[in-house]
Amino acid sequence: MTRQVRARVNWTQTAPLRRLEFVLRPFTTAGWDADMISAELHSWMLTWRPARPAEYIRAQLAKRAAVEHQAAQLEAAEGWNEDEASGTLRVSRPALVADVLTGVAQGMAAYSAHQAANGLDNLLDDDDASATASAPRCGDGPERRSDRDFHRGDDSLRPVRKSAGCCLLR
Known part of the structure; x- marks a missing residue:
């Protein structure tokens, strides 16, 4: 499979086969085939040819892993829970929520009245x-x-x- 990837992605052709196989291991262990790996490497849209393609691939995969790890840490630090976020809204102070929603409704009504007073309420009416x-x-x-x-x-x-x-x- 590594031979196929090296043949399809021109900037990897100078890399030793064993080294390329080693750096592509995260893709192969994830079950990707040569077409998928080649498409991924082509999606990086390199307009230049790296001097050491295997090291370049390794560095790019390390950057991606670091970004994903950082995103996971931020989600954990914020306490994000997908099940809780997609559940029903529960509030500790329902009266406060009702007051906020009432204020929003009053503000929208005042804004609509102001727009109507300036003739900007509905410009497509026959009037x-x-x-x-x-x-x-x-x-x-x-x-x-x-x-x-x-x-x-x-x-x-x-x-x-x-x-x-x-x-x-x-």
């Missing part, structure tokens, strides 16, 4: 069709109704910034 049809378009000139106007194109309405009489689509 607002005349206002949106008269909105300045790109090339209309330097006159500006506000810093933030709307541009109609391809049957969609999207906000744009007006600068020096021309739309800057973002």
Whole structure:
């Protein structure tokens, strides 16, 4: 199997077969075949040829193992438990959660009222069709109704910034 990998991945062809077999052992013990190992090595997208390919592979696998180990340590330190996280929500102070949710609902209502007061609640209603049809378009000139106007194109309405009489689509 190592011979097949070495033949398929051009930058490994200078590596001694036994050394390459040794560094590829984590893949082979995991049950990977030559196609999977070759695809993995190709996915590293090397645009250069390492002087010692086996050592390069060993170093890359060591880096990956260190990153995975560090991630596992962080999850353990945070006390992450997948079963507990995917279970039902249990809180020690239900009244606090209810107060927070009530505050969020009040804030959303105030925000919606503010948007409606500024005429930004629903721009696609028939009531607002005349206002949106008269909105300045790109090339209309330097006159500006506000810093933030709307541009109609391809049957969609999207906000744009007006600068020096021309739309800057973002």
